[in-house]
Amino acid sequence: MDKEKIQSAVRMILEAIGENPDRQGLMDTPRRVADMYEEVFAGIEKDPAIHAQTVFDEPHEEMVLVKDIQFSSMCEHHLVPFIGVAHVAYMPKNGRVIGLSKLARIVDDISKRPQLQERITKSVADLLMEELAPIGVMVVIEAEHMCMSIRGVKKQGSTTVTSAVRGEFKTNSKSRNEVLALINR
Numbered sequence: 101m102d103k104e105k106i107q108s109a110v111r112m113i114l115e116a117i118g119e120n121p122d123r124q125g126l127m128d129t130p131r132r133v134a135d136m137y138e139e140v141f142a143g144i145e146k147d148p149a150i151h152a153q154t155v156f157d158e159p160h161e162e163m164v165l166v167k168d169i170q171f172s173s174m175c176e177h178h179l180v181p182f183i184g185v186a187h188v189a190y191m192p193k194n195g196r197v198i199g200l201s202k203l204a205r206i207v208d209d210i211s212k213r214p215q216l217q218e219r220i221t222k223s224v225a226d227l228l229m230e231e232l233a234p235i236g237v238m239v240v241i242e243a244e245h246m247c248m249s250i251r252g253v254k255k256q257g258s259t260t261v262t263s264a265v266r267g268e269f270k271t272n273s274k275s276r277n278e279v280l281a282l283i284n285r
C-alpha cells in the first residue's frame with residue numbers, strides 16, 4: 101500500500117474542501133488517514149483461503165454455526181464504513197472441520213477491502229465451499245451502512261440483511277430454518 105500517496109491525496113482533499121491542511125488540528129491528519137486505510141484495507145493484500153488450510157479430522161457432519169461475528173467494512177461506493185455482524189454456518193464433510201476462529205478470520209480478511217455487503221456474503225460462502233467441500237454453507241450478514249445513515253437518504257438504524265446459501269442448506273428448508281432459528285434466538 102502506497103501510504104505516501106494516500107497522505108498527499110488526503111492533503112489535496114483537505115485543500116479542496118476549503119480547509120487549511122497546515123493548521124494545528126489537521127497537520128497529522130493525512131498521516132492518520134493513511135494509517136487508518138492501511139488498517140481498514142488490510143484485506144486487499146491477504147488471501148483468506150489460508151485460514152481454511154488447517155483441518156481437523158473430526159467426523160462431525162452436522163451443523164457448526166458461529167454467530168454474531170462483529171465486522172466492519174468500507175462501502176466501495178462512498179468509502180464510508182458499514183458495520184454489523186456475520187453469522188457463518190457450515191456442515192462439514194469427510195472430517196474437514198476448521199478452527200472456529202478461522203471463520204471469523206475469513207470474514208475479517210474479506211471485509212477489509214472496498215466492499216459490497218452482498219459480495220462479502222457470497223465470498224465467505226464460496227470460499228468455504230471451495231476449500232472444505234462441506235455438505236452445506238449458510239452465511240447471513242446484518243449491517244448498517246453509514247452511506248445510508250450519515251448522508252444521502254439519511255436513514256439511521258436501518259439494517260441490511262444478506263444471505264448466501266449453498267448445498268444442503270439450499271435444498272433442505274429444515275436445515276436452513278434451523279440456522280435462522282439459532283441466529284434469531
Ligand SMILES: Nc1nc2c(ncn2[C@@H]2O[C@H](COP(=O)(O)OP(=O)(O)OP(=O)(O)O)[C@@H](O)[C@H]2O)c(=O)[nH]1
Pocket residue numbers: 175176177215216217218245247248251252253
Ligand atoms: N447493493 C449494495 N449497495 C450498496 C452497498 N453499500 C452502499 N450501497 C448503495 O450504493 C448505491 C450507490 O448509488 P449511486 O446512485 O451510484 O450513488 P449516490 O448518488 O451517492 O446514491 P445515494 O446513496 O442514493 O445518494 C447507493 O444506493 C448505496 O446505498 C452494498 O453493500 N450493497
Ligand SMILES: [Zn+2]
Pocket residue numbers: 175176177178179180245247248
Ligand atoms: Zn456507500
